[in-house]
Amino acid sequence: MEAELKEMLNDLDSLKQSLPDPSNLASSILKLQSRVEHLTKLAKSAPVRRTKVQDMSAEVVDSNPYSRLMALQRMGIVDNYERIRDFSVAIVGIGGVGSVAAEMLTRCGIGRLLLYDYDKVELANMNRLFFRPEQVGMTKTDAASQTLSDINPDVVLESFTLNITTVQGFETFMSSLRNKSFRPNKEGSGVDLVLSCVDNYEARMAVNQACNELNQTWMESGVSEDAVSGHIQLLIPGETACFACAPPLVVASGVDERTLKREGVCAASLPTTMGVVAGLLVQNTLKLLLQFGQVSPYLGYNSLKDFFPTMEMRPNPQCSNAACLERQKEYLLVKPAREAAIIAKMEAEVLSVPEGPLHTDNEWNISVVDDSAPERTDATSSDALPDGLTRELPAADEFQKFPAAEPATATFDDIEELRKQLDALNAD
Amino acid sequence: MEGWDPNTKSTLTQIPLLTTKAGPRDGAAWTTRLKEEYKALIAYTQMNKSNDNDWFRISAANPEGTRWTGKCWYVHNLLKYEFDLQFDIPVTYPSTAPELELPQLDGKTQKMYRGGKICLTVHFKPLWAKNCPRFGIAHALCLGLAPWLAAEVPVLVDSGMIKHKDDATSTSES
Ligand SMILES: [Zn+2]
DSSP states (O other), rough: HHHHHHHHHHHHHHHTTTTTSOOHHHHHHHHHHHHHHHHHHHTTOOOOOOOOSSOOOOOOOTTTTTTTHHHHHTTTTTSGGGGGGOOOEEEEESSTTTHHHHHHHHHTTTTTTEEEEBBBGGGGGTTTTSEEEEEEEBBBBHHHHHHHHHHHHEEEEEEEOOOTTTTTHHHHHHHHHHHOOSSSTTTTSSOOOOOOOOOOHHHHHHOOOOOOOHOOOOOEEOOOSSEEEEEEEEEEETTSTTTSSSOEEEEOOSSTTTOOOOOOOOOOHHHHHHHHHHHHHHHHHHHHHTTTTTTOOOEEEETTTOOOBEEEOOOOOOOOHHHHHHHHHHHHHHHHHHHHHHHHHHHHHHHHSOOSSSSSSSSOOOOOOOSSSEEESSSOOOOOOOOTTTEEEOOOOOOOOTTTTTOTTTOOOOOHHHHHHHHHHHHH | OOTOOHHHHHHHSSSOOOOOOOTTTTTHHHHHHHHHHHHHHHHHHHHHHTTOOOOEEEESSTSSOOEEEEEEEEEEEEOOOOOEEEEEEEEEEETEEEOHHHHOTTTOOOOGGGGEEEOOOOTTOOOOTTTTTOOOOHHHHIIIIIHHHHHHHHHHHHSSSSSTTTTTTTTTOO
């Protein structure tokens, strides 16, 4: 393209030379010339795709995309940052939260990303981060792959344009999570973590179903429909409450429900709230995968009050999800060994801390209370919820059988007969 | 049942309740559930016809009964407005309700999610959750779609977003 533009400039120049005297024509030629010069500059700054990097280097040079990340290791925050290239993360829902989470993980050099969405990019999405107006009309998965592979070609990207709540979409979702071709000797499923970044209860329940069946650790994220609060939650099948163990929690925004005007709109959204939630989600993901800091079991975000409630939820032994109950049984068997290991690790850490209190004089009379332990509740006890959290839906009523409530008209019990009966009604 | 009009309430109580908690991945239990769905839909359709309030047609679009298609209509100012209706039975059904879609109205109203899924009132999901697994497709239509059409069709017509199919000036009838 640059060569073409240069030729064009030459042509314009000779055209100007051949004109008998300065005229109108000359000025338009001048204008054309400056346009071509501008285009030439643009062409020079056109994007250059970076090549793949074989190994993550800690060398601090301008050309190393990973130097600032590897510095985490030098500073002692992370033991082995390079392990990030072994991990696969599945992101379900590439909207305001999922797309930003995908970009963050891509920039962190995650090994492999699996992206799921059935939607297309719309102009109405432009109040959020990540997607660009020229991507309108593309599927979100295609548009995301395009941007992400430009940002970091080292990440293995797999995209799935499907709706996980449908029978077919769900089967494809499950088999893609089982696929272990990226790291054949990995235990369990083919992914290390599933991130749910969907915007509805139905899709969250589908992710919950898949992860319970596959014994797959996952994180849930959400932003309220009024766009001013959000949350992230870690779910380990059998060990923590699953998404069906209790009606979902919401962070109370403090706005009175009765004064909230819902007429004429479904949902509002802000790039800020979604960006914050994506940041909290990926931070928790990095801590879990690279084993540093404390992984939050539940972290809420109330943007109106800048309040961050935390809590922990044990599974419900009466959960309506059969796969959840199976995982709970399995967990009870491994629990004693797992807890012994945690205690041993804590003791080892205590021993390695230098002896003696840090401030013997305590000049300011500060009393240090251990508030690091989050409030722990049973999944079902709604009274014991920490401040600022409420239930979004009621629990199902006690299931009662209706004895002999079968209407007398239902004499047919054959599905074909029933179908024909409905068709007959539909015909007129 | 706070927040529901008396008409919806009384209709709802007459639709037979379901008893089997099974979704499309539950094999034989799903077939049992499907029979209950048919019985409830047959009863609801018969009831609408005898009350002179026939307002939808729905039938399974595949043998498994996981996809349903049909039509629904609403009469406003003596004119009948008819729309295609479709939905899938989600894998987590009946814990989660089917998401009812009116694809022809996609993008024409704010009270809709992408793909033409209708935006239900704040009252729908709590009531559905409370009554799992007793509510089925018929209940979703009665509680979800009927009030939606009653609220949105007049607005869509009055704002000119939709026109009656016999309206001579209309060339963009969907
Ligand atoms: Zn559970």
